[in-house]
């Protein structure tokens with residue numbers, strides 16, 4: 144499954160902000176970098192189908208060969224993770240993970256147990272998320288997103304709130320868990336881009352090294 148941005152162009156008041164014409168292969172991480180306000184989050188919003196009305200978009204988005212440009216966000220099968228992705232405080236850790244599973248998924252408990260195990264949280268499904276460490280919470284948020292079986296993963300500064308030691312762990316964990324997906328990472332941090340190991344571009348498609 145690949146994610147193709149086919150002449151994707153976003154303008155605001157006639158001014159070009161984003162211009163991307165590329166394919167992110169399954170298992171590839173494309174990093175988008177650039178100064179604050181250049182349009183990185185806007186590019187992700189367009190890809191997921193939630194572009195604010197202040198912007199105009201042209202071009203097409205294909206996921207797994209299917210044109211999803213006019214498919215509503217909730218049907219796009221894309222997972223989006225932000226830097227301060229909060230867990231639902233009224234649900235247990237397992238309940239949070241279960242929230243990611245599509246309704247009617249068979250073997251829910253087994254799937255949740257697997258995700259807990261992948262997150263290094265074996266047997267902690269009944270815990271209140273408030274009792275987890277920041278790193279544990281970040282891993283649960285990622286696993287919750289992945290349990291929704293996305294066909295692409297979009298990451299918006301996912302590591303920037305973590306302290307330095309955890310950040311390394313979380314990068315390795317994220318890219319290992321997302322190994323089969325086309326992934327777009329938005330970051331300010333060149334170390335994130337290095338850890339991602341793929342192409343690093345500006346939102347107008349210029350290569351950054």
Ligand SMILES: Nc1ncnc2c1ncn2[C@@H]1O[C@H](COP(=O)(O)OP(=O)(O)OP(=O)(O)O)[C@@H](O)[C@H]1O
Nearest residue numbers: 155177178179180181182183184185186195196197
């Ligand atoms: N909903 C909106 N309506 C109108 N303009 C917006 C909206 N959201 C963002 N903008 C503007 O669009 C531009 C790009 O914003 P965006 O958040 O995509 O930048 P960014 O590169 O992700 O920045 P940062 O690195 O600070 O998160 C900015 O000038 C911002 O003020």
